[in-house]
Amino acid sequence: MTESKQELLRGTLDMLVLKVVALGPSHGYAIAQRLQQISKEFFQVHQGSLYPALHRLEDKGWLQAEWKESETGRLAKFYSLTRKGRKQMAADVDSWERLCDAVGLILRAEEDSK
Amino acid sequence: MMRRVRRLFQKSHAEKELDQELLFHLERQVADYVATGIAPEEARRRARLEFGGLERVKEEVRDTRRETILDNLFRDFRFALRNLRKDRRFAFIAILALALGIGASTVVFSVVYSVFFHALPYKDFNRSVVIGTHDLSNVGGGKVRLYFSPEEVRALREQNHVFEELIAYARMRPTYDDGKSIRFFSFGAVVSPNTFDYMGVPPLLGRAISQEDGRPGAPPVFVMNYRLWQREFGLCPEWQAKNPCWNHALAVQRFRRKLLAASRS
Secondary structure, eight states: OOOOOOOOOHHHHHHHHHHHHHTSOEEHHHHHHHHHHHTTTSOOOOHHHHHHHHHHHHHTTSEEEEEEEOTTSSEEEEEEEOHHHHHHHHHHHHHHHHHHHHHHHHHHHHHHTO | OHHHHHHHHOHHHHHHHHHHHHHHHHHHHHHHHHHTTOOHHHHHHHHHHHHTOHHHHHHHHHHHHHHHHHHHHHHHHHHHHHHHHHOHHHHHHHHHHHHHHHHHHHHHHHHHIIIIISOOOSTTGGGOOOOOBOOGGGSSSSSOBOOOOHHHHHHHHHHOSSOSOOOOEEEOOOEEEOSSOEEEOSOOEEEOTTHHHHHTOOOSEEOOOOGGGGSTTOOOOEEEEHHHHHHHHTTOTTHHHHOGGGGGEEEEEOOSSHHHHHHHO
């Protein structure tokens, strides 16, 4: 059990959840697993932040939920992306990339001036 | 939107769903640990530990949900304000329409209230009724008779077991003669001596008609309303001393809602 030191910013978690759900409808547990796997164990999302995020996104109309049978045969709440959610995700990713670019520019500039 | 409204009414349903969702997560975690070769007991312990308290997670979910709803409300409110500010004409019309609507319903309600719920501001008037005779063999032409002879009134007052008190009146047009000119007033009535006790409103000036004035041979007396006193006699308080013709005058009564009083009492 690897305790992650990485605290996610709230907006970042929302974006990552949207992205993971965009890959295919999934329940909370699978979303947490995938976040962990895709980030190569870098992020470990705690339930105390994952489930509030899922419900918040559902209330905002970016995710929709339905109860379906899971892989193990038990009923689970599956989240999928709405059209509004897809638009939101695109906007989030876009602004995130621009932020990264800008931060990168500044960091590189510092190295140049050394 | 519908889902959110439904959720408001089905609080327990939402709670149950949340329970199920979180339990599912926990069970999957346990199953995954077991699959990697950890003993079920240990797996359950670990999963619970990692989960960090079902109740705490639930409380956090509830918190964010409340926050989101408040957030949305606040955003809607700001949006509405901004739009109103942007379109002054629309805002003006909307406010005017609201003002007119509220004003109109207030007026209608006050009329309805005073007519139906709080008709007359006299003592126990919500228990007062107008009586009539429905005996078809004994009606003077119409189906209902609302007038009674003095004998009938006396009999009704003394023999009925339903009413606490009974008052009667007969319309008349008073004539006023002060020795110089004669004046006619169009509204007036002869009333039974218990009328003013019944209404329980003390006169502004002088004394009201009492049982004593109903004895045979008692001098005629009268009560006038505030409006008449004001209009015809200039609110003069010394009317009795100054004017010998006023010997019979007794009191000035301020009737609120005079017209209703005249038509109902």
